[in-house]
Amino acid sequence: MKLYRPLSMLLAALALAVNVPAAAAERIPVLASFSILGDVVANVGGDRIAVSTLVGPDEDAHVFQPAPDDIKAVSRARLVVVNGLGFEGWMERLAQSANYRGPIVVASAGIKARERVGEDEDEHGHDHAAAHEHHGKDDPHAWQDPQNVVVYTRNIVTALAKLDPAGAAVYRKNGDAYIAKLQDLDAWAARQFAQIPDAKRKVITSHDAFEYFGARYQVRFLAAQGVSTDSEPSAREIAALIRQIRTEKIKALFFENMSNPKLLQQIAREAGTAPGGKLYADALSKADGPAPDYLSLMRYNITQLLEKIRLN
Template identity: 50%
Template sequence: MRVFVVLASLLMASPLQAAERINVVASFSILADFVRAIGGGKVNLTTLVGPDSDVHVYTPAPGDAKRVAEAKLVIVNGLGLEGWLPRLVQSSGAKAQVVIASAGIAPLKLGSAADPHAWQSVPNAKIYVADITGALVAADPDDADLFRAEAKAYLEKLEALDREVRDAVAKIPPERRKVISTHDAFGYFAAEYGVQFIAPLGVSTETEPSARDIAAIIGQIKAQKIPAVFLENISDDRLIRRIAAETGAKVGGTLISDGLTGEKGLAPTYIDMVRHNIKALTSALDH
């Protein structure tokens, strides 16, 4: 009889435990990694734009509206990154709170547009974490202590990561802190850490450079003796390889920009991404 009672208790507890997990949708993989780091086992997490995919040009899948409709929180970057998302939220009939994870960050401007790639600065990543933590605490007050503890531990890792990046950049001769990347995804990294990035594409991979733009970049590489060009994990590499061939600049490797890699890739987490990028940059630039 006791065995029956215990089994019955377990069966009754299982749905309750599942109900304690809140449904959260993250627009793309970097935000999902932040949510995962803070949410622990208390979040059912869905990522719309998965690893090695381009959030700029994403087309929502048929099941995305259902996922959004079932969510309590929808975590987005904001700053114009997810142009496809407002229509998705509206069409889903979702009652979820839409959380702008970049709230509180002073955006950089490229022309009239905001640069959405704010996560490329580790101090900005700490603001993302604070915004996401606040949203999780408000959505699930019973687990507030867990969320705050996980966030505190993660923020300590980001503090160490920021010091790591600054120490690495300091070893690169100032005159060599110039690189070419595929699109303008590293403006916040440049502003924070003092490495100059030049890109043939704008802030979005949807744009196409003109022949004049490409010629100007080739001339700039030659005039300034820019030592390296970099591919990106989400972008077609043909243009960058062409620029490298015409200038003699070294292909310094692949930078992770707008999306993490899969588990077996170069950068399955945000911290892995930053470490990979700074290793690639220092390897190409410090000698």
């Protein structure tokens, strides 16, 4: 008996060593371009993947400059997930620098992009030429509509199932569960805004990141900057926006977590009003902030918007 007991104990130990740490050690490295997208990927992939992001919480993808560590992160990934719609103008060069040969998934594939109204300016007279150089004519902020994130989720499920067929059922189950949460969020948001008269649904933001949100919930967003934070509004545009704030008595003014608030603060002072607080537009908050994941981000933004819109 003494000869068999050590052997059985050894076999049990080996089984434990194989089964327990393997899941963590063999997680598939997946790289997402920015924090919001990384959260969606993590919800689909669960314990089978290890997600990292290039542009982290409270960081601005519009002005992102890849560093050597980012090149290494791309080269280590087995799957790269991007937003698309021109949002990551730096991604192609970064993939080439990393000699990346794996799949690059465009999460927004299949979404009808919202276009800029005019070639150089929108219906409010804002000059978007600088933004066009960065993004093209499409507005890339599709995640501001939860129904678009449903599309993101399905595209990510498909990509992960193709990369890892053994986990396909897990990805589908996780994706379905996450889509149910997105549908609940969307229904809740629609109910909240339905209680607000159309005339009150007017908001000023730092840059033009909420067109999809506005179209979904019938909220009119005006912005000091274009779709990219690297665009600079002219003095004429700022003056026109200030006049509009005064004329329409708009009280809902918000800066964004990844933007410099100085411009909006200046506009608020000259318009005789005060910024209403912070919205999370293109990035999550840190883990201890109010928007550490996409669902929390949307609920936080909607709550903040409703509070100020009621004052209009």
